[in-house]
Amino acid sequence: MNITTTGGKNYSMVRKTLEKIQITGIKSEGAFYHKGKKEWISKVFGLYDGIIFRGEQLEDGSITETNLLYLSDIYLQSLNSRYIKPIDYTYWRSLKSKIASRLYEILGVKFYGIRNKKNCDIHFKYSTLCQLLPVKPYRYFSDAKRQLDSGNNELKDTGFISNFEWSENGKKEWLVYYWPGERAKKEMKNGQVKQLDFNEDKYLNGSDIPHEEFDIKKQTESDHENDLINKLLNLNVSKITAGRLVKKYNNKLIKDWVRAIDFTNAENKAAYILKAIKEDWQLPEEYLRxxxxxxxxxxxxxxxxxxxxxxxxxxxxxxxxxxxxxxxxxxxxxxxxxxxxxxxxxxxxxxxxxxxxxxxxxxxxxxxxxxxxxxxxxxxxxxxxxx
Known part of the structure; x- marks a missing residue:
């Protein structure tokens, strides 16, 4: 993080920051998806269950020789399920405007939610942006634009957003629109849910599933399996690949993806659904809801x-x-x-x-x-x- 380790000031700052995070609560009202329970949860929780700093006493009476950070179950489950949006730390540090760096964090997550949609924008009420950044809201439209546009222009100049627009919306509540730029699109592509390489034949012909393990002719397929295979065939998945997929992977997951594929913006649905099933991708939020x-x-x-x-x-x-x-x-x-x-x-x-x-x-x-x-x-x- 490019923080010097000499002197006690930085250690103290890091310690206070961790302690503040531990006592900060998060309230979810049907907005947090728990993959293990397969449901949207409403709950108040924290990110950390506990912090023990080096030199402090453990429950067994021993003294810890390192710093220990215990993540909460919900947060840990989220990380293990890869419900994360990585930040380009080098780029983040390169941003000169504090507003730009904070907007980068906010917009990165929001852009991630529309990754499968074409020509979509993210927009915020000015008052909402002020709370998220956080900055003091201005009374006049011209002052509000002057306040945020230094950060907006820096993100546009560095390619994270392709454009931004203000709208007075006919009311006092102004709106700010953002469109993802090439840098944002690249980050989404390199994130957890990667864009498909449609030239990967192995996802279309099932070459990564051993023939000796799944010989379709030697197995009697149930009506349920046949139904799933037919649905995959309708998505242009080959019969041999569909059969092997149904034999190897969780049928409930396949059934979910057959329905969820229409909630994506995939051009090649066959390649998309195969990779999604094999790599256990997160189902689209719109489908889950x-x-x-x-x-x-x-x-x-x-x-x-x-x-x-x-x-x-x-x-x-x-x-x-x-x-x-x-x-x-x-x-x-x-x-x-x-x-x-x-x-x-x-x-x-x-x-x-x-x-x-x-x-x-x-x-x-x-x-x-x-x-x-x-x-x-x-x-x-x-x-x-x-x-």
């Missing part, structure tokens, strides 16, 4: 279906019980039926008793009144245990 939404919808549909099924069973049981009680009623002698009818009328609340007297004079009961009488009658039969 869409998959999560679809999973939530399906889960809700299952819950709704189960509730509907349970309600239908309950209704069926109630209907069968009503029919059984009605059969018992009609099997009784007329005197017993009259006794039950009279008791049913007496059990009606005052409102229905008034309705009963009104409708009785007309010689006919309404359906709703008859239903109320039937329910009271069934309750009486259940109490008398005629079943």
């Amino acid at each position: 869409e998959k999560e939404r679809n999973t939530a919808i399906k889960e809700q549909e299952k819950i709704n279906s189960l509730q509907k099924e349970q309600q239908e069973k309950k209704n069926k049981k109630l209907q069968e019980e009503k029919q059984q009680l009605d059969r018992i009623y009609h099997s009784l002698d007329p005197d017993k039926q009259k006794e039950i009818d009279l008791e049913a009328e007496n059990r009606l609340d005052d409102f229905w008793k008034v309705q009963l007297n009104k409708e009785r004079s007309k010689g006919k009961f309404s359906k709703i009144l008859q239903a109320a009488l039937d329910e009271e009658r069934r309750e009486i039969i259940k109490e008398m245990d005629y079943s």
